[in-house]
Amino acid sequence: MSFAIPYALIALVTVPVLVGIYVWQLRRRRRQAVAFSSVALIRAALPRQRMWRRHVPIALVLAALAALGTASARPQVRAEVPVSSSAVILAVDVSGSMCATDVSPNRLAAAQDAVRSFIDQQDDRTRIGLVVFSGFAQVAVAPTTDKDQLNRAVDGLTTGRGTTIGAAILKSIDAIAEINPEVAPADTSASGQVPGVPGGLPGQPGTPGNPATPAPRATETAPEIVVLLTDGANTRGVTPEEAADQAAARGVRVYPIGFGTTQPTQMVCTREQLGGGLFDGPGQGMSGIGPGGRNFLVVDEDALRTVADTTGGEYFSASDADQLQGVLEDLPKHVVTQEQSVDVSFAFAALAALLLLGGLWLGGRWRSTPG
Structure with missing residues (x-):
């Protein structure tokens, strides 16, 4: 005691x-x-x-x-305290690769169905927040018990270019800090992030060639958790590993979910998913092949496993809609309780x-x- x-x-x-x-x-x-x-x-x-x-x-x-x-x-x-007494932050990837049709009808539509089901299954005490990310990350819905508001936000998801997994983790930390005064907001200066400047500034910690010093892990675990759903690899900004260090320093656990197959087909977004236009096929700048031959349309499992190990979470993989649905349904079994001071x-x-x-x-x- x-x-x-x-x-x-x-x-x-x-x-x-x-x-x-x-x-x-x-x-x-x-x-x-x-x-x-x-x-x-x-x-x-x-x-x-x-x-x-x-x-x-x-x-x-x-x-x-x-x-x-x-x-x-x-x-x-x-x-042991039920996680439902706190909050879950859902960080959902809305990059252009989420229009890949290797998951029917496409990755984003399947993810929307699974996320809506997850929201509806939670009890009325569980606060859920929604963070969306592509070329940048933003809090779409602050942690709330209003399921209608959350589902409307999920229905209105639109895609963008780029995948900022690290920034999504930092933004999720900020969302938690708003409801838990014992969790400090993310330190964007330590990661080299500058508002409005994707990828930070050259020569700053957190940019390629200038890794940030890992922060010590917190002795207390925050009751809030982050569920990160992505189908690709980080393309800009702070790396997932650096963001995971900040989460671990604040006691925030991250549960990454890698979604999609290793053989993405053509990308077909609906008009709603594009915010009004219609896109069919890979298109210019959407090949997904980055420096060193890395395919950013395929999950970077090594990075996501590192995030889970660093923060004390767990990594899950889902290659189709049914598997994703099962992962989200089983997730509470893995995080239903946690030890904290009462x-x-x-x-x-x-x-x-x-x-x-x-x-x-x-x-x-x-x-x-x-x-």
Whole structure:
């Protein structure tokens, strides 16, 4: 057991002080008692009474004061707490590759169906936030229990160019920081990110060739989690590994989901998914082949596994709509509870009230009832 306000335990000193005063008063009364020639005669004249009874009410009142003093120090214990008592941040990839039709009808449509199902299955206490990312990341819906608002946002997802997985993790951290004061916002300066400048500035930490120093992992795990759904590899900005260091330093766990096959076919977005236009085929700049021959249309599993290992989460893979649906349905089994500090001061305060009432009741009852 630990205490949020340990110096408040000083109040417990009053208990032994009161015990000392009580004992002193008993001895003082004995010295002041009238001397009788026959103690046996006096005992025979008085009603029979167990001597220990008169001490019990006082003991209960003193125990109540001790419990109340302990409660004032805000005692905390480590316990398994349901994740539903906190929040889940869904970070969803909306890059152009999500229009690939290797998952029918395309990756984005399948992801939208799975995410809507996940939202609807959560209980009314679970707050869910939505972060979307392509060339940049943004909080589409702050953590809320309003499922209608979340589903409307999921229905309105549109695609963009680029995949900023690292920025999505940082933006998810910021969303958590808004509802949990014990989680600090992401440090974009440490990652080389500059608002409005994708990829940061050359020579800054977090850019290629200038890796940021990994931050130490937090000793306390935040109750909020991040579920990251992506179908590709990071194309710009802070790397997923660097962002994972920041998440780990804040105790935020990330559960990445790699979605799609290793053989993406043509990309066909609906008019709604493009925000009004119609795109058929890979198109200019959408081949997905980056420097070194890396195919950004295929999940970078190594990076996502590193993110999961660094933050204490778990990596999942889904190559089709059914697998993605199953991963999201099974996810609560993996994160249903977590160990964290729970304030139990209320229990001590309640115990103090019961002890006090018990002492007063016994005192009144035994005073009026001999024996």
